[in-house]
Amino acid sequence: MFDVCSYLWLIPALPLLGCIATAALGPRWLRGQSHWPCILGAVGACVLSVLTLIAVPQGAVNADGAPVPYLCSYYEWFRAGDVDVSFALRADGLTAVMLVTVTFIGSLIVIYSVGYMHGDPGYPRYFAVVSLFLFSMTGLVLANNFIVLYAFWEGVGLCSYLLIGYWFSRPSAAAAARKAFLVTRLGDIGLFLGILVLWTETNSLDFDVVLGQAHTLSAEILTIACLLLFAGAVGKSAQFPLHVWLPDAMEGPSPVSALIHAATMVTAGVYLVARCMPLFGQAPDAQLVVAVIGGFTALLAALIALTQTDLKRVLAYSTISQLGYMFLALGSGVEHHRLAALAATAAIFHLVTHAFFKALLFLGAGSVMHAMGDVIDMRRFGGLRKLLPVTHWTFLCGAAALAGFPVIFSGFWSKDEILAVTWEASRGGPHAVIYFVLLVTALGTAGLTAFYTFRAYFMTFWGEQRLPEEAGHHPHDAAPVMGVPLMILAAGAVLAGIVLGPTGLFGGFLEHYWSRSELPTRLQAAEAGGHALNVPLMLISAAVALGGIGLAYVLYVRTPALVGTAARMLGGLYGWSRNKFYLDELFEALFVRPFAGLARLCKTLDQYLVDGLVDLIGQVPAFVGYVMRPFQNGLVQFYALLMALGVAGFLLATMLR
Template sequence: MLDLSWLLIAVPLVSAFVLILLGKRANSWGHWVSVGASSLSFVIGLVIFLQIVSRPSDDRIVNVHLFDWIPGGDFQLDAGLLVDPLSLTFVLLITFVGTFIHIYSVGYMATDKNRRIFFAYLNLFIASMLLLVLADSFLLLFVGWEGVGLASYLLIGFWNFNPEYATAAKKAFVVNRVGDMGLIIAMGLMFATFGSVDFATVFDNVSNASPAMITAIGLTLLFAAAGKSAQFPLQSWLGDAMAGPTPVSALIHAATMVTAGVYLIVRSADIFNATPTARVVVASIGAFTLLLGAVIALAKDDIKKALAGSTMSQVGYMMLGAGLGPIGYAFSIFLLVAHGFYKATMFLGAGSVMHGMKDRLDMRRFGALRGAMIVTWITFGAGWLAIMGIPPFSGYFSKDKIIETAFIGEGWQPWVFGGAALLGAGLTAFYMSRMFFMTFHGKARWEDDQHPHESPRIMLIPMIVLGFGAAFIGLILASGNRFVNWLEPVTGHAEHGEPVIPENMIIALTLALVFLSIFWAWRRYGAVDVPTEPPAASLATIAARNDMFQDSVNRAVFQRPGQHLTRTLVYADAAVVDGAVNGTAAGVAKTGEATRKLQTGQVRGYAATMLVGLVILVIIVVQGGL
């Protein structure tokens, strides 16, 4: 079956093109083709996983050659797939969570006239992400990387008849293109240093490169990862990406787009292991973004944008874990898997709320939905408990491990990184409890035209399955250190050092902070009447509601200088370049105009002119002779 691993990518990719090419003839059944393709990819991935897991741990990395891709003199690059524990973890997450998002979408998009195209784009997204994680070289990974960017643009702007949605899609596309320059530069540096961009050659020769070059490669890879995973300073697109249909938001946040950057960092572990400087920058970006995302989520009343801020924060935890080096890589991916389940559950839950509330998003207009949406309440509640890390839910075994690991080290790092991770846990519990209580508890704040009701069964079943995963996937994978051992052939073995604070105390502090935050959120949003209009805000709250003015900063730092430079160059082109050319032409024209007046057409005039000229010539000759 390993030789057929290319089918993982081919099946959803072919189905996407079939649905596009068949046109309206596939409107009535095209969505089931898409669901079937995603399901088949999962089955193929599961069979391959069972083959790989049956092997000894030192024989779980398999290279599958596809074809000769780029023969160019001394540069030879084949297209191939790398099947190993890391790529298979992503394959199973992408296809399993993706398939249930597909099923949910059948109900959610039931009345959309372009549903067939929507499902084609979903499968293009799945295929691109599978190519990204299975590629055996940075260049082939880049093909999937760009495919993910294209699919996200198409899906975020799916309802592009709304100008705001079209703008949001363009914003996500442009910001990600900025980040993509990091990967392009990194590949250029690899080619200059190693003469190749395939994983095996690059990783095997890292020790032969200069520390400065390895650091430069690591930092450019981080810049690329920041774009895809919405990390500072390239996080501004994520909130606007909520313009897409809610299943798209679930897919982007749980199984595809934002996980790509984390994958890139962990896949490049050999590079980051050789450059402590780049690792510290990765951890610093992660620590900062996890707090930034939490603060933004705190101030949002739009349920989807609050979840977007949550994703930014949770991916910040993953980046922090990856920046901690060999000891944190496995925990970072562990959190990524758990996050895939509980964030998909909550986004689909948000879509269920929207379905029952006439597509409203303002949590201040919800309240008391528990009675009308009992299944949505239970499944969303599972995600809520999981993301906060309440034992035995999945966040306790994944995110809390990163918090403990962040306190390991020397000097300032464990205190800064550990403190940020601990503070982030408290903020996470508060903003998620705020969301949960404002939506499902308290008094009803519905408008007269709203009649809350539960979603149809085809939407509820995926929520139940993913909610079960959100609750128990951590417990399943953590048992016997199973998941860390599974990834060890890729991430390497690392001894767990002693944290600067006793481990039991870290656990106690984390849980105490989480429960205190839940209680505080209940007092403010569950036990009292929540005003339907947000109260007067301080400057800090206004900043958080406006994503910390990131768009304004981007305009001031990048857009405005470019606009002024363009205007200056246009003026210089018109006044100097065009002025010189047009001035010369005008001078010649005026000279010709003046000379033309001498052409009278009268013979006597010409004779007189010749005579005058002859006289002048004679005078000159005579004067010269004398």
């Protein structure tokens, strides 16, 4: 086995090379073959990531018996006094897991894109930017200090901007790209300031140093720093109130939605908080904020998803909701370091499984779109299960995983871990009640998730077959280049949970790294040893999930049959029975209305209040510019007047001090 450092730099470098090659050769020479550099880069990075994953546990161990991360310093960026920023990469358990997830899913999506983007005029551009994204994302994960992390953080934001606006000729795409950029940039301000605060307090930017000094910082500073860092995560991971950009980001190509806005980039915030767990673990107030925002976002996004008719938007809101889950987990790691480790592990576990099934769902949605002639409104098609068998089955796997279908599917296991962590948090500590409320919310959200997921599934694939005109006469299922990645992802979505979850493979691998001494030491050690499966909680969550699925089934599949039976039995009341609407209405009144009303309320609030607020923040500078414009009226004497006023004002003000 080679030394890890000898190939670690290649993981970002290969996609970068791919990007350069595609950009340089693509438009002129490669054209339709522009995907090759990108695929090679992604697959190469994936192989190396797997190597890293294998190598990491075999590394040296420290006194506590925990593996020491590989730190590979390649290049000193700049040194200004005691600030020393170098291009050091870091390989430890967290990094390795993230790397494998990013590069594996990235590779599959790149391959899928070959079919999906076929014939698009911007083909080379697409692959160049996707390569650039992989470079930035792997760099972000590998960074060993905050500034390098920040650099790549901006890099992924840029790629996201370019890819959302990929079909720039559509005004909606341009607007969405702009919105995404502005809104995430708001969060980035917080991140940058958080880094500044940490630097002024610890005089270092290295993860090891900063996190190792966490216990020396005062509680206020720690809380402020954590909240600022979390602001960056809120922006990037689309949490309330900065979540508004993500649904609009669906203007980009579907594989992009799958890769960036579901599986990888949006999880950067989760990664950041997990990476800084030693800080957060000692700032319970900050963690409470994280948990509350996470739980609230999860519920809010799920409620909004209930009424969406755009398939990709349903998935986008579900992404926001699932990210909320992850933050809920991260915020629950209070009280003792064992729980902090568990929390981070649960969040990352859910991140991994979510990456699989959400990428799968988006690619499935893309496949549907592909077949339907780019129509994505679920009201305009239906009953596609015969027509698109591959898409249907793989989508079903993804939906079941997202809904948390018990035992088999991965989402069940990872979601359960999150619930377990929150349960633990609600058993003691100052904010136990809040955590208990959050637990209940999370359970409710799980039911909603199951419902809207299967609503989308049933509306798309069940019922009688309906096709929009745009689909043409013979819509075809995914070609092998698209189908195979779907199947691989489906396998992952099914198996990842049961293989890694209950067996403790994942937990064992990752917790190992968390139990290192850098985690909160001033907190009491946990009384409990290894983490046992919380069977009652599992049962409840399974019941909730099944309930949601069942309700969706009844409402969107069973009802016609129900109505038919009733009509036959009550022969004379045919006319009445023809109006199956009554039943619909009844169901609506009983079940759907309350939720739908809530959902509509949330949506309205979201659209007008939060969205408006965020838009307002974006508009403020432009408005200020608008107000200041008349000063620039072209009259040289007016300019001189303003100068003179400036002098007089400054002079008077200095006198008055």
